[in-house]
Amino acid sequence: MEERIKNLRLKEWLIAQIDSGQYAGLSWENEEKSLFRIPWKHAAKQDYKQNEDAALFKAWAVYKGKYREGRDKADPTMWKTRLRCALNKSTDFQEVPEHSQLDLSEPYKVYRINTETDTDMGQESSQIKGHVSSHASPSSITPINLPVPQPQQDYKNESQNGDAVQILREAVVREHMYHWSEAPQDHRLPSLIITAPALTVTSISDIRLQGQGPLGSERIYGPCSAQQISFPPPAVLHLPPDITQAMTHLLPHLERGVLVWVAPDGLFIKRFCQGRVYWSGPLAQHTDRPNKLDRERTCKLLDMHIFQSEFRRYIQGEGHRPLYEIALCFGEEFPDSNLQETNKLIMAQVVPLFAVDLLQSVQTAEKQHLDTSRTHGGEGQPDSPPPPQP
Incomplete structure (x- = not known):
């Protein structure tokens, strides 16, 4: 019995905690038990009580062996992050922001339990197993819930009105999102590519992009587990003397x-650096004037939920191609109407590869489908709509 309890999935474990009634604020939201509330008080609040407000997050850390009472230092923020990430990555749960209340004295989030996950996902995994994308990061994606086409559907007959292309798009997206969310955590795949002067880096981990630091800088600033990439010295770039200086x-x-x-x-x-850094991207506040990164403060460059929503509308022909590329400018204001991007001293482009791979996969699948339709459809068959161009 104890062994079975230790091997519960997050869905089973969390349902057991809700039914136990031992955590204040953790409760069912509806009679069908498909929605539930989870307390979400910020640790910075004056009335925050670790023993009560972090109890559920701590319990999950203990259950997963990430916290040992009396041996490890208590870290409520990390406990909360672990459970939040587990919820976001799981195909069993979907956050319902419109039901959440985060501005109350006792804030909470609401999640939906996806009851169809076990059957639908299980059947689909047998069909698409072995086609894991070579560019996606398993820790970076939450799945888009799109219908999966049945094998017996006749794409040839549907090509006249474009339904086949739409179904194919949705199938490709579902396939990639499923694999990215289900891939083992120890099977890290490239997640980022950064291009800067004289270097292009494809990373399977966090990236620290920096200037030429002095020897022994780790003793000064502390160790960093991220992949550390230094800008090349000006001498190797063969620049004009004034630019080199x-x-x-x-x-x-x-x-x-x-x-x-x-x-x-x-x-x-x-x-972290003293030098100023400016950026542009989908979430940038301004498009016509500089956006500065504040020092020692985390900034979100791309929101996964927004990207997924925009991508869903895009493949349905209802919106523009989602933006995902980020530009960084070091030491100079950007965007700046007075100077072109090419005239900046140090620019870097950050691209999440899951977005690139997803767009390319949809386009490739559409092209293959169109080629097949033209080959087997015969003359006089109307072509399906062309794939969207990036």
Whole structure:
């Protein structure tokens, strides 16, 4: 019995905690028990009580062996992060923001339990197993819930009105999202690509992009587990003397750099260097004037839920191609109407590869389908709509 309890999935474990009634604020939201509330008080609140407000998060950390009472240092923030990430990555749960209340004295989030997950996902996994994307990060994606086409559907007959292309798009998206969310955590796949002067980095982990730091800088700033990439010295770039001098002056101010990482709910960055860093991207506040990264403060560059929503509308022909590329500018204001991007000293482009791979996969599948339709459909058959161009 104890062994069975230890091997519960998150869904089974969490339902047991709700039914136990031992955690204040953790309760069912409806009689059907398909929605539930989970307390979500911020640790910075004056009335925050760790023993009560962090009890559920602590219990999950203990259950997963991530916290040992009396041996490990208590870390309520990390406990909460672990459960939040587990909920976001699981196909069994879906957050319902419109039901959540985060501005109350006792804030809470509401999640829906996806009852069809066990059957539908289980059947689908046998059909698409072995086709894991070579670019997606398993820790960075939550699945898009789209219908899966049945094998017996006749795409040829439906091509006249474009239904086949739409069904195919949805199938490809569902396939990729499923594999990215279900891949083992120890099977890390490339998640980011960063392009800057004289370097292109494809990373399977967090990236720290920095200037040329002094020897022994780790003893000064502490160790960093992220992949550390330094800008090349100006001498190897063969730049004009005035540009070389400017970059030589700028790089020491960037020695602590910026940390970029992918998480289940998006793409994030944190600036550590003294030199100023500016950015542009889907979530940037301004498009016509500079957006500065505040030092030592985490900034979200890409929101996963927004990207998924925009992508869903895009493949349904109801919206534009979702934006996902991020531009970073070191030491100079950006965007700046007075200077073109190419005239900046140090620009870096950050691209989450899951977005690139997803768009390319949909387009490839559509092209293959169109080629097949033209080959077997005969003359006089109307073509399906062309695939959206990136």
